[in-house]
Amino acid sequence: MAQIFTEENMSFELRQSPIPEFSWHTSQKLSEIVKSKHLQFDVRSLDPGKYSYPYHFHRNSEEIFVILSGKATLRTPNKFVELNKGDIVFFEIGPEGAHQLYNHTEAPCMFIDIGTNVGLDVCEYPDSGKINILPYQEIYQSNQNVDYYKGEDKVSEKWTLGDRT
Known part of the structure; x- marks a missing residue:
């Protein structure tokens, strides 16, 4: 069944980060309302002088913005x-898909944010050197790259059977 969303049947909530420049209004999770299997989508409104999410790109999600009003x-x-x-x-x-919006005008900019959802995603933030494991929101500094076998040199000690037979 088709589901139609209009301004009259959508509600928005303010998402304010601890950094005042990152602030936007977002619709309720439209993709959850329709129980979408492979798309995540919401309508967002970016107020004047505000930035969207920090500059980022995804490792396992394509994304589309459709500008509904404003600039x-x-x-x-x-x-x-x-x-x-x-x-x-x-x-x-x-990395070629890295992006960020800034509302440089005096009027709100409303847009649809559509992304694919095919399981786990890694979102990287080039400006701050962070990675975010989605959907879990596990955020780490990416400058801690280590060798695949780091800490694995005493594997035989972990295989001691002891009382296990």
Whole structure:
């Protein structure tokens, strides 16, 4: 069955980070309401002078923004672009798909944020060197890369059977 979302039947809540510049209004989880298996989508509104999420890219999720009203500046790895009502932007998997929005105007910018959901995803934040294991929200500094076998040198000690027979 088709489900239609309108301004009249959607509610929005303010998402405010501890850093005042990161703030947006988001609809209730529309993809959860329709029980979507492979898409995550919400309507978001970015107030003037505010940034969307920190600059990031995904390792296992494609993303699309559709600008419904207003304008915003899009940051990508290669340039800054002004987005306008009706624009559709696709973000590919990997560093080439890194993105962030900033509302440089005096009016809100409303957009649909659509992403694929195929299980675990790793979101990376190039500005701060963090990684985020989604959907668990486990966030780590990425500068702690270690060798695959680090700490595995005493494997035989872990195989002592003792009382187990």
